[in-house]
Amino acid sequence: MVQSAVLGFPRIGAFRELKKNTEAYWQGKIQADQLLAVGKDIRAKNWKLQKEAGVDIIPSNDFSFYDQVLDLSLLFNVIPDRYTKFELTQLDTYFAMGRGLQRKATETTAAVDVTALEMVKWFDSNYHYVRPTFSHSTEFKLTGSKPVDEYLEAKELGIETRPVLVGPVSYLALGKSDKDSLDLQPITLLEKLLPVYIEILQKLAAAGATEVQIDEPTLVLDLEEDVQAAFKVAYDTLAKASGLPKLILTSYFGDVTPNLKAITGLPVAGYHFDFVRSPKQLDAVVAALTPEQTLSVGIVNGRNIWKNDFAASIEFVKSAIAKVGAERVTVATSSSLLHTPVDLDNEKKLDAAIKDFFSFATQKLTEVVTIAKAVSGVDVSAALAANAASIKARNESSITNDPAVQERVSKIDASMSARAAPFPERLAEQKTKYNLPLFPTTTIGSFPQTKDIRINRNKFAKGEITAEQYESFIQSEIEKVVRFQEEIGLDVLVHGEPERNDMVQYFGEKLKGYAFTTNGWVQSYGSRYVRPPIIVGDVSRPEAMSVKESVYAQSITKKPMKGMLTGPVTCLRWSFPRDDISQEQQSLQLSLALRDEVQDLEAAGVTVIQVDEPAIREGLPLRAGAERTAYLKWAAESFRVATSGVANSTQIHSHFCYSDLDPNHIKALDADVVSIEFSKKDDANYIQEFSNYPNHIGLGLFDIHSPRIPSKEEFVARIGEILKSYPADKFWVNPDCGLKTRGWEETRASLTHMVEAAKHFRELEAAKSA
Template identity: 55%
Template structure:
């Protein structure tokens, strides 16, 4: 028997972002639903064929999506809130409305988007289903079967990828009509028959093997669900094709005690993010008949796999279990990596030899399986040489950066005065009114901005002309803010391509791709920079733009920086240094930038950390170490500021109730949070924890094109002020405005300022 290879999932964006272009064209009413389907059908064909051409045995299907795979799962099982089904929209438009909202007031349509959260500890956002006792589960169109048949017509046999029923409910939230204390997992008995029908249809269609993803098993709460897993998988195994139960991003832990006894064909474990579980899992499954799928090729990093080391580990498993009971695989879906290196022209040959994107990882999996089956190819030998060359490069270091890092003391992590003294100084220095208004930083990135940047990058526009164009954009943003009546202004960030990439391009220690796009949410893609060596700052990165904006107005100007934890988490980090070391090196670079902004007369500085919660380890036992260095890194960045300089930070998807003490420990003067779609539970936490600094709970959802009315915002403020202190209350959107158009931005911000004026009059 031969050892097989598998890939758990693949990017769904297309090698040249074809899906983004097709979806956004449809949203703009430029193309039809039929045009959209024709375009994405070509992408699906291409991705299946490209994986098959690499020689991978188990090729995923059903993981493709136009917006979000978890949103798709909700639609498959009919977990669709009534407000969407009553809209009169098509099934396709209902799905998009659930993800991004929809506003057509002339047709009586005004739908908010559903809440989004981070997919475990990744930068991918999933749409959170809403479940209540009134949810009528049923099998809508079976997309998993449809995509399997579509691939089969192309002559490609695939393994459908299905979100498991327990993970689906565990990551859902109680709907608005659910009674207090309702838990979505209580709906498991109602949902289970839908999965039985879904899997029976797959089996009847000739599907031999299905992948069911249950990543909740790597979280603490998964360990308490043994009875539910036993019941569910007993029932599913009776009707399903062979099941590979898939976990990723962490270790099984105590869940292994019951997972090893489940009536499934195979269990998959992540040996990239949780290599320490290898021996324990092998020993646990050895007495059973389970096949073990080894996640040896990283689905999260872009570094070339050390095939020799992976082969040695797989051989240990084979020695214990036998050749036919071991599968080699990616550790998770490859959606977290760019599509392919083949189109890259920006990287040097040396840099290319270090890296492996999604398509190359498919090749690595197949080559590894061949080597385990006695066929050590030329590709395997080349991999060994490339890994050795990378290890040699890793021996280099910047002694100045290392020495500065070693010299950090506790004093470097503390502001010169405590918050009450800082607040008094800031009241006088900034002169802000009660309920001060501000934005989170970015303003719309118009077509003109993108065209100018593209021409500059191609050498078709001189640096002088490019900077003049950006200055004009900055002035437009400043004049609008003055006219609108905002209190604490920003320069709008027209010169920035991305909130992380922009800084990476000005720091030593990073390299960058040309087409290394990764999906963040919906049609929003990013190009994460790659950290390859010690990080340092060559000179000021943002001062020129903030200083120019400040010269245009008498209103206070807020400088905008991305925090060290977020730059780290939204980059591909190096593998040869700890995340703590990399984060603190970033913090030192940002510390110098804070000092330079302050010296340039910038009165407030926002250091964004939207990824601080995202980076939290999945097991609570692992939290303390991460939180200690994450908080220290932020404080290292900001503690250099004088008392009169107001330090802000922003947090997206701020599900940080459990770590609130550490949020307080950041010692910011003002924090803004995503709160437009969240319930009041988080807001209540600020009161319960005695948070006395400034707080700006976002009043409207910038991820949606809908414009919230002034009355809608007033109602939010009323509710929030039943909990929060009016004297600490800032009024702002819930995130940056980069992805929005100018018309909706102007309308929304005018309504926001109107809300602030009302609040000052009402709560004087």
């Protein structure tokens, strides 16, 4: 009998229980033991759910209160000194590393003020991990037993699990050197790290675990020779240790064949590969197996919500069985199901025809089990027939195809993706029009989404208040935000986005071709969950989406007001995209819809327009080559199609966050002003890379995902460092990202200090000119 396996399950709870209780703990409303109990309850429910679905290999240690990589940093004592000097509990140290901590002194506790570690995208997903930060003084040792504890929790419930660990090579390769150890290459720490892996693996074996899933996702990247060589060193060392469980080396999100030599012949029990993303690698990876090694076939998509095509998957798994034998094959999810919503059955408002197209994490359990049964000769004919009917219905659905949209995309030409004049000419007109000071200040878009805003949005959605009442409320919130920005002296304003639930969902709800969920939440980072809309068909814009609010905001101030839009690539990447047409086609459809919106904003007198593309780096193919080249071409084209149909004096902004950016990629967009996340960057070379960027740029000055408030002096020091290698006349002053998740007290203080710092540097520059 071919076994079924799941690589990881969502840890947020079916109704966001983890978010609600984690935030309650941060706010002091519940104690640590209450939060830990919630985590234990979610884990138990997840294990029981998988057991009841018939999954053979169920994961443990896939749960996390914040991030699975941060869990490992805490477990292995990879804790920079700045977090250890405050005598925090282990849980509070963990959260301080993830989100920072600023706390006033009390009679019994000292003051705490520490920033968070850097947070970046997990490969090409919208999940963010907390980057391990190493120094010459890092001392690896076990500080706990989380993987063992959770394995034993499941065992007490009568459920045998396979613990999951991020592997040693990927853990180091995904990390960075701390600011006091910039000459350190993390991969050189491998020999010091391996003893703690051996220790935790021995403890797992002693607890009864016979097999461990050891994730090495960096195998789908372009790896330096020293990282490739590290795999043999690592796994040969582990193999020599006594009392270890079997290891299943696990890769996902792409093709491992360029790095296959590095893992061929390793002393592991088996491998897992992602055949959803790269089915073409089957022959190569099979050829690399020894006769004893098993093959886990990742065939149920862990990254998207479309129902599995059983006929195609069964055929693929049978081809794998024909090559290695049924006794050596496992049917699995392609990756952890962390990236999918928990349960489709919780969606009560979806149109039945569209709902039949989808499969969420809970439903994917049944898919894995059904495919494993089918290739084992078990009669699952009823399930196969129902699945075939669903696949046929989707392929033939009128929801999917809009000939008018397809025709419009076919007529896109070069003239639609180029501004009328180069940036220097545009800049001259914009200087005259806006007359902004040196170091112009602005924010990225959103302001705090207060409880009052959420209550009124829900009342309107439920029909408890009229459209007129809701519009009046939104206008009052916009006016509060505008007056606040005028009061503290910001130069280019935003309307605060009180009417918006999410930067993609809001626009998706106004576009044709999208579907939406009620409980389709997915973790983005920490307690930040998103509810990605689903692109179900060709996309178009029936009417204006944001003009009314932007025009109102501009009407109540003499300062420039930014119109705020989400760019085409981000609308695509932060949705669940279609899998039946290319992402390029979907992005271009979105670009045309946004082009109409940009032109409508300009015509209505809103002539500073920000089109955010925080996901453009996320979408970059993981390896250099033709696919990446093509992506960069159509991603940039999509942005320019959306933004190029405006006058030279209309100023186009864009924003990017939480990833390692290449200035050349941003340059191709030809935005007049860009803002990027920078507050967690320690590398002076990163500033230097952007110093030759031809247009204007704002390097984000404070971390909006942290509750801490930077002082004016901190902003002055930060700007001063930047100006050592970045020209003053091109530098905008702004936060890292939008302020939606922050409270008003933090927002007011942080922005006030930021503006004061900008004024400080204006005075310095004026003194130089005097």
